[in-house]
């Protein structure tokens with residue numbers, strides 16, 4: 048059913064809730080897993096269990112999650128565990144607890160407990176609004192493939208009738224909002240690891256599995272090619288961390304007693320982006336970076352660059368923009384676009400998803416398959 052922007056699981060007039068496919072499958076006895084690299088109360092995961100007039104009502108969306116009875120939630124936790132509007136409303140962690148959920152922080156805690164039913168699996172740190180970017184994380188950080196693997200293993204053991212899993216590579220969108228091309232690529236590869244896990248499952252159960260891979264929209268108007276006919280996307284391999292991590296490091300330098308010299312900054316950009324070493328920087332390009340550095344670090348005049356999920360240091364943004372340009376990437380907008388998105392399908396009745404489809408077909412074709420009205 049078509050509704051409107053910012054609305055979660057309700058009609059466009061915000062009068063009544065809509066029953067999601069996941070809800071209907073839960074009612075038929077299937078186990079339901081909701082996995083994301085954003086928080087579990089974010090708009091996309093929320094679309095599978097919540098009915099709220101505004102996607103930013105994170106507390107209310109969290110209440111709907113606790114009441115959903117869904118079996119496995121994995122992501123970066125909850126954005127508003129205590130209601131900002133109603134101070135006497137219960138803490139969401141208590142509410143989940145009352146509803147029989149057990150919360151685990153990190154894979155070690157989860158694996159030790161050998162948990163079975165009604166699970167929340169979050170990172171060890173309690174403040175992050177999303178999982179770390181794949182390119183910034185260390186081995187101990189919780190990843191989207193970790194969550195996918197844990198949920199899949201759990202359901203293989205516990206689901207009697209079958210299961211439905213939604214896995215969102217949510218930070219592909221976040222990186223695209225910030226025009227961080229290298230991070231978009233690494234997040235997409237990370238998401239691909241999750242698809243591999245599902246695909247291995249499919250190979251073992253080819254007649255009982257359907258995998259659908261798609262997006263709710265494109266973000267950024269990301270284009271391949273911005274000057275000549277060569278695509279230099281391999282240059283992105285020299286980007287060692289996200290624009291967000293560059294920002295954090297530059298802010299730390301800025302707040303220190305010694306402001307880094309331009310030579311120090313060049314060494315930093317060389318180390319993290321391969322500038323001047325693997326990637327040729329022209330004198331004019333260097334001048335532009337230098338002006339940006341002077342405005343931000345010496346005159347302290349420039350303001351953070353704001354996008355939907357980030358406030359970034361101007362020099363970090365300028366450096367990433369230069370790298371993207373050299374890689375031949377182009378961007379048209381800081382927000383979502385109307386570009387058609389791919390839809391890949393394999394497994395049982397995958398043929399029903401061939402061709403160009405309306406977005407509502409994603410659920411409605413499945414409803415037909417499951418004989419749901």
Ligand SMILES: [Zn+2]
Nearest residue numbers: 220224266383
């Ligand atoms: Zn977005």
